[in-house]
Amino acid sequence: xxxxxxxxxxxxxxxxxxxxxxxxxxxxxxxxxxxxxxxxxxxxxxxxxxxxxxxxxxxxxxxxxxxxxxxxxxxxxxxxxxxxxxxxxxxxxxxxxxxxxxxxxxxxxxxxxxxxxxxxxxxxxxxxxxxxxxxxxxxxxxxxxxxxxxxxxxxxxxxxxxxxxxxxxxxxxxxxxxxxxxxxxxxxxxxxxxxxxxxxxxxxxxxxxxxxxxxxxxxxxxxxxxxxxxxxxxxxxxxxxxxxxxxxxxxxxxxxxxxxxxxxxxxxxxxxxxxxxxxxxxxxxxxxxxxxxxxxxxxxxxxxxxxxxxxxxxxxxxxxxxxxxxxxxxxxxxxxxxxxxxxxxxxxxxxxxxxxxxxxxxxxxxxxxxxxxxxxxxxxxxxxxxxxxxxxxxxxxxxx
Amino acid sequence: xxxxxxxxxxxxxxxxxxxxxxxxxxxxxxxxxxxxxxxxxxxxxxxxxxxxxxxxxxxxxxxxxxxxxxxxxxxxxxxxxxxxxxxxxxxxxxxxxxxxxxxxxxxxxxxxxxxxxxxxxxxxxxxxxxxxxxxxxxxxxxxxxxxxxxxxxxxxxxxxxxxxxxxxxxxxxxxxxxxxxxxxxxxxxxxxxxxxxxxxxxxxxxxxxxxxxxxxxxxxxxxxxxxxxxxxxxxxxxxxxxxxxxxxxxxxxxxxxxxxxxxxxxxxxxxxxxxxxxxxxxxxxxxxxxxxxxxxxxxxxxxx
Numbered sequence: 028x029x030x031x032x033x034x035x036x037x038x039x040x041x042x043x044x045x046x047x048x049x050x051x052x053x054x055x056x057x058x059x060x061x062x063x064x065x066x067x068x069x070x071x072x073x074x075x076x077x078x079x080x081x082x083x084x085x086x087x088x089x090x091x092x093x094x095x096x097x098x099x100x101x102x103x104x105x106x107x108x109x110x111x112x113x114x115x116x117x118x119x120x121x122x123x124x125x126x127x128x129x130x131x132x133x134x135x136x137x138x139x140x141x142x143x144x145x146x147x148x149x150x151x152x153x154x155x156x157x158x159x160x161x162x163x164x165x166x167x168x169x170x171x172x173x174x175x176x177x178x179x180x181x182x183x184x185x186x187x188x189x190x191x192x193x194x195x196x197x198x199x200x201x202x203x204x205x206x207x208x209x210x211x212x213x214x215x216x217x218x219x220x221x222x223x224x225x226x227x228x229x230x231x232x233x234x235x236x237x238x239x240x241x242x243x244x245x246x247x248x249x250x251x252x253x254x255x256x257x258x259x260x261x262x263x264x265x266x267x268x269x270x271x272x273x274x275x276x277x278x279x280x281x282x283x284x285x286x287x288x289x290x291x292x293x294x295x296x297x298x299x300x301x302x303x304x305x306x307x308x309x310x311x312x313x314x315x316x317x318x319x320x321x322x323x324x325x326x327x328x329x330x331x332x333x334x335x336x337x338x339x340x341x342x343x344x345x346x347x348x349x350x351x352x353x354x355x356x357x358x359x360x361x362x363x364x365x366x367x368x369x370x371x372x373x374x375x376x377x378x379x380x381x382x383x384x385x386x387x388x389x390x391x392x393x394x395x396x397x398x399x400x401x402x403x404x405x406x407x408x409x410x411x412x413x414x415x416x417x418x419x420x421x422x423x424x425x426x427x
Numbered sequence: 428x429x430x431x432x433x434x435x436x437x438x439x440x441x442x443x444x445x446x447x448x449x450x451x452x453x454x455x456x457x458x459x460x461x462x463x464x465x466x467x468x469x470x471x472x473x474x475x476x477x478x479x480x481x482x483x484x485x486x487x488x489x490x491x492x493x494x495x496x497x498x499x500x501x502x503x504x505x506x507x508x509x510x511x512x513x514x515x516x517x518x519x520x521x522x523x524x525x526x527x528x529x530x531x532x533x534x535x536x537x538x539x540x541x542x543x544x545x546x547x548x549x550x551x552x553x554x555x556x557x558x559x560x561x562x563x564x565x566x567x568x569x570x571x572x573x574x575x576x577x578x579x580x581x582x583x584x585x586x587x588x589x590x591x592x593x594x595x596x597x598x599x600x601x602x603x604x605x606x607x608x609x610x611x612x613x614x615x616x617x618x619x620x621x622x623x624x625x626x627x628x629x630x631x632x633x634x635x636x637x638x639x640x641x642x643x644x645x646x647x648x649x650x651x652x653x654x655x656x657x658x659x660x661x662x663x664x665x666x667x668x669x670x671x672x673x674x675x676x677x678x679x680x681x682x683x684x685x686x687x688x689x690x691x692x693x694x695x696x697x698x699x700x701x702x703x704x705x706x707x708x709x710x711x712x713x714x715x716x717x718x719x720x721x722x723x724x725x726x727x728x729x730x731x
Binding site: 173176177178197198199200201202204206208210212213214215216217221224225226228229230231232270274280 | 444445446447449450451453454457458461462463530534535536537538539540541542543544545546553
C-alpha cells in the first residue's frame with residue numbers, strides 16, 4: 028500500500044521511547060473525565076468464549092505488540108506512583124476506576140437465515156464519549172444498532188444498555204436512549220411540530236417550551252407548521268435528530284445522522300454532538316463520512332462482515348498504523364542499510380528526504396538501535412500518521 | 428443549518444420518562460385527530476346521515492306509516508339507520524384502523540416508537556383503545572344527530588311530537604339495544620382492522636384485506652348453504668354458525684325485543700342460533716383476532 032498520501036504530524040520524537048510511549052506521547056483525552064481501561068490485545072475475529080479476551084475498553088494495541096507490557100494486570104504490586112504513571116500513560120485512572128459503561132455488546136451475533144450479519148461482537152461504549160462505528164455497507168453496523176435498540180433480537184449474545192439487557196428490560200432503559208436509525212422515520216402527513224408532539228406523547232409528553240427549543244436548535248422553527256412530506260432529506264434528518272433529543276436522553280444512538288446534510292449541516296451536527304458530549308451525554312454514532320468521524324469521535328470501532336476488526340482511540344489509529352518515519356543525515360546510506368534487512372525491504376524515501384520504513388518487531392527503539400550501530404544516528408523517529416480513510420480502507424480490505 | 432447553543436435552562440434534568448399506556452393512548456389519539464382521512468370519512472358519514480334524514484322528512488311513505496302505526500313507523504326509521512351506521516362506521520373503522528397501525532410499518536415509525544421503550548403489546552392495545560374511543564365518539568355523535576333528525580322528521584311529517592311520546596317503552600329499549608349491537612359491531616371492526624394491519628404490515632394490503640374480509644365471509648356463508656343443498660349434509664350450514672360476519676349481522680335481530688320485522692338485510696348464519704351462542708362466537712373471534720394481532724406484532728424483527 029502506498030503511503031504517499033499520509034501525513035507526518037508533529038516534530039520527530041526522541042528515539043529512545045517504546046512504541047507504546049510513542050503512540051501515547053502527547054496524547055491527552057479531550058475530556059479529562061473520560062478515561063478508559065486498557066485491554067491487553069486487540070481481539071480480531073471470532074474465538075471461543077473461553078479464549079476471547081474480556082470486552083476491551085478501547086485501548087487495543089493496534090499493530091503494537093508492546094501493548095501487553097502496559098497491561099494493568101502486569102503492574103499489580105507496583106507502587107502507587109508507578110501505577111499512577113502507567114494509568115496516566117494509558118489514560119487510565121488509578122485504582123481501575125473508569126467511566127461507567129453505557130452500552131455493551133456481549134458476544135453478540137445475528138443471523139438472517141444463513142446470512143451472518145453480526146458475529147461474536149464484543150464492544151463497550153463509555154459514558155461521556157463519542158464512539159464511532161465504522162464499516163463498509165453490509166458490515167453489520169445497522170443490525171448492531173437495531174439490536175442495541177431492541178428492534179431485533181440477537182441470535183446469540185446480548186446488549187446491555189445502562190447495565191441492563193435491552194431485550195429484557197427495554198422499557199426501563201430505552202427511554203434514556205435517543206435513537207436515529209438510518210433514514211429518519213416520520214409521519215409525512217403531519218407537520219414537524221406535530222411529529223415532535225406525537226413522538227413525545229408515549230413517554231408522557233415533554234416540559235413546556237421543549238418542542239420550541241428543539242425546533243430552534245435544529246433550525247426548523249420557520250418550517251415547523253409545514254407538512255414533513257415537503258421537507259428536504261436534510262430537514263428530515265434534523266427533525267429526526269430533534270425527536271431523538273426529545274426526552275433529554277443520556278445516550279444517543281445515531282445511524283448515519285449526516286445522511287442528506289450539506290457541509291454546513293454536517294458541521295452543525297458535529298457542533299451539536301460535541302455540545303451534548305460536553306453536557307455528559309454519550310453518543311454512539313455510525314457514519315460513512317470518515318473525515319467527520321475523525322474530527323468528532325473519541326474512539327472508533329471498525330466492523331467488517333459482521334466482525335469487529337479494530338477498536339481504539341482515533342489517535343491510536345493514526346499513530347500506530349503507519350510506517351516509521353526516520354529523519355537521518357545520510358538518508359540514502361541508511362536506506363541502503365535498511366534494504367539489507369529482512370524487515371526493511373519496503374523502506375523508501377518520501378518527498379522530503381525522510382525514510383519510511385517498517386521496524387523490527389514493529390518497535391521504534393529496535394530500528395533506532397540498528398541505525399545507530401551502523402553509524403546512522405537518527406535525528407528523530409516517529410510514526411507516520413494517516414487519516415482514518417486510509418486506515419479504514421486498509422482494514423476493511425477495500426484499498427485499491 | 429445553524430445549531431443554537433444548548434442551554435441548561437431548556438434542558439432540565441427532567442424526571443425519568445417512562446413509556447406508559449396513557450401516554451401511548453394520547454399519542455394514538457393525536458394521530459387519529461391529525462389524520463385527515465379520519466375527518467373526511469366522518470364528514471362523509473355525516474353527509475349520508477343528513478341525506479337519510481331529509482328522506483325521512485320528505486317521503487310520503489313515512490308520513491303514512493307514522494300516522495297509521497307509529498311503532499312500525501319508528502322501526503322503519505330505526506332499522507335503516509342502524510344498518511347504515513353498522514356498515515358505514517364499520518367501513519370507516521376498517522380503513523382507519525388498518526391505516527393507524529400499518530402506517531407505522533410503511534413509514535418506519537414503528538422502530539422509533541419501539542426503540543423509545545414502548546412495548547409492542549402496549550402499542551397495540553393503545554391503538555385498539557384509541558380506535559375504540561373514536562368508535563364510541565362516532566356512535567354517540569350518530570345517536571345524537573339521528574335523534575335530532577328523527578324528531579325533525581316526525582315533526583315535519585306529522586306536525587306534532589306526541590307521536591313519539593306515545594311510543595311504548597319497548598321502542599326505547601330497542602333503541603338502546605340497537606346502539607349496543609352497533610357498539611359490538613364497531614369493536615369487531617376495530618379488532619379486525621388492526622389484526623389485518625399487523626399481519627400484513629402495509630397500509631394498502633391491510634386496508635384491502637380488512638374491507639374484503641366481511642364480503643368474503645358473507646359470501647362463504649352463502650356458498651356453504653349451497654353446499655348443503657348439493658350434498659344434503661348439514662355440516663356445511665352448521666359451519667356458518669361460526670362465521671364472523673353472519674353472526675354480527677344476526678346480532679341486532681337477536682337483541683331486539685318483540686319485533687315482527689327482522690333487523691338488517693345482510694347474510695346471517697344458515698342455521699338458527701341463539702343470542703348466547705352468537706355472543707360466544709363473536710367473543711371467540713375477538714379473542715382469536717387479538718391473539719393473532721399480538722403474535723403478528725411480535726413475530727418478526729423490525730427491519731424496515
